[in-house]
Amino acid sequence: MELDTFDVVLFDLDGTIYYGSKIIPGANETIEFFRKAGKKIYFTTNNSTKTRAQIYDKLFDMGVNCKLDEVLTSGYIAAIYCKKNKLNNVYIFGSSNLIQEFNELGITVNQNDDAENLLIGYNPLMTYDDLTAALQVALHAKQIMACNRERTFPGENSKLMPGCGAMTAPIEWCTQRECDLIIGKPNTLMIDLLCDFEKLSPDRFLIIGDTYESDIRMADRAGCKSILIDKENLYKNCLNVNDISIIPGVFN
Numbered sequence: 001m002e003l004d005t006f007d008v009v010l011f012d013l014d015g016t017i018y019y020g021s022k023i024i025p026g027a028n029e030t031i032e033f034f035r036k037a038g039k040k041i042y043f044t045t046n047n048s049t050k051t052r053a054q055i056y057d058k059l060f061d062m063g064v065n066c067k068l069d070e071v072l073t074s075g076y077i078a079a080i081y082c083k084k085n086k087l088n089n090v091y092i093f094g095s096s097n098l099i100q101e102f103n104e105l106g107i108t109v110n111q112n113d114d115a116e117n118l119l120i121g122y123n124p125l126m127t128y129d130d131l132t133a134a135l136q137v138a139l140h141a142k143q144i145m146a147c148n149r150e151r152t153f154p155g156e157n158s159k160l161m162p163g164c165g166a167m168t169a170p171i172e173w174c175t176q177r178e179c180d181l182i183i184g185k186p187n188t189l190m191i192d193l194l195c196d197f198e199k200l201s202p203d204r205f206l207i208i209g210d211t212y213e214s215d216i217r218m219a220d221r222a223g224c225k226s227i228l229i230d231k232e233n234l235y236k237n238c239l240n241v242n243d244i245s246i247i248p249g250v251f252n
């Protein structure tokens with residue numbers, strides 16, 4: 001793939017930049033390679049349990065040179081979407097950090113049964129009581145949104161963990177209603193927002209990720225370029241690439 005065919009590189013995080021709390025060897029060098037080539041960089045995760053400020057801190061602690069504005073979480077995109085569409089009356093069935101993300105954008109959430117809309121986010125602390133409370137809103141909600149519907153994600157040492165889909169599934173099952181809107185990948189909402197913001201067409205974006213179902217499917221739907229990283233080799237051959245104009249063949 002020629003370097004001059006895109007302007008923006010959007011990196012997935014889990015399984016692409018880090019596994020759990022460990023950075024993937026070569027990831028930082030690859031980011032720097034694209035920065036030196038003059039590309040705009042964004043980092044994206046479907047994870048909505050951390051605010052983007054916390055993700056930024058995590059990247060910073062791992063030695064990744066980045067800015068807060070480069071970090072996009074599905075929770076942040078959800079908050080932007082609700083703000084843009086004036087959805088103020090939202091109940092959040094998710095982590096306290098997801099509520100905080102909304103509050104930071106000046107959106108007051110409604111954690112009562114009479115909320116008009118429901119947003120489902122990943123929440124490892126979910127209890128039966130939480131599920132019962134969310135169900136009361138889901139039964140009459142104008143719009144049911146989900147940060148994503150991923151079945152699993154890679155945790156510490158690549159251990160497979162139940163994803164946000166494990167939170168959407170019981171709501172969908174109990175109400176016999178599918179979520180109306182999926183905010184995160186593979187939906188193209190974040191690409192639509194970035195295209196507006198960067199004043200670029202989707203084909204000027206390169207998406208790099210480790211999951212076909214979310215990263216590459218989003219790229220295909222939006223019309224972006226994409227690279228599915230090779231889980232076996234990752235960035236192994238990507239360390240000395242500063243003087244070439246073609247991305248090395250470490251990727252699928």
Ligand SMILES: [Mg+2]
Nearest residue numbers: 012014015210
């Ligand atoms: Mg991933």
